[in-house]
Amino acid sequence: TTHFTFTKELLCRLSDIPSIKAVKMPPPKEGEVATELTELRASPVGALAIGYSGDWIAAEALLAKCDGWFSVLGGFLPKIACQLSEAALKEDTIAVKQYQERLQPIWTLFRELGSLRVVYAAVNHLGLSDAQPPRPLLPLTKIDQERVVKALEWASIL
Structure with missing residues (x-):
């Protein structure tokens, strides 16, 4: 059910x-x-x-x-979020699959670490902000921040 x-x-x-x-x-x-x-x-x-x-x-x-x-992604990467949405609206399943493959490492981090914490790390790395998550949430560890950077690279955002 x-x-x-x-x-x-x-x-x-x-x-x-x-x-x-x-x-x-x-x-x-x-x-x-x-x-x-x-x-x-x-x-x-x-x-x-x-x-x-x-x-x-x-x-x-x-x-x-x-x-x-x-969307969480649309808040800091609106272009790729729009491209994914437009491909889905056109029922272009090949393009949708390509976007999903590009974004899979980010989706994995969202599920594993919480999208809010991942977004803070991403926007900081992209130079869009230097804000930190509100307490009691803690920023990602350096190792997880590096994973965010690698996910952004995989998604061809950097």
Whole structure:
């Protein structure tokens, strides 16, 4: 069965509230986005715009025709996020696969270390900011910061 952070019953009740127009879904297991989206659209929740967080499932969600991607990557690398989104909207699965391969090391770090901490390390390395994560979060270790740099290099961002 599909796992929802909110129960499906609660999501259905929320869809009856006129001021609620959309829902941001957490990432399901990879390979389950289309099934979950179909299930949600077949229920009263389908009246809402349905978007997903979890950048590592973005391509899958966009190809499944979700209504939105709540992107971490787009906040600091908007060009590649737009390119991935445009390829998915055009149903260019070859280009989408290429973007996914380029971004896989970043997705791995997001899942392993937390996207917020990875973003701080990335924007610092890219010279976009010198900010540090808010306490109680700690910055990444030097070794993990080097992994972020390598992931950015792999993605052809550096």
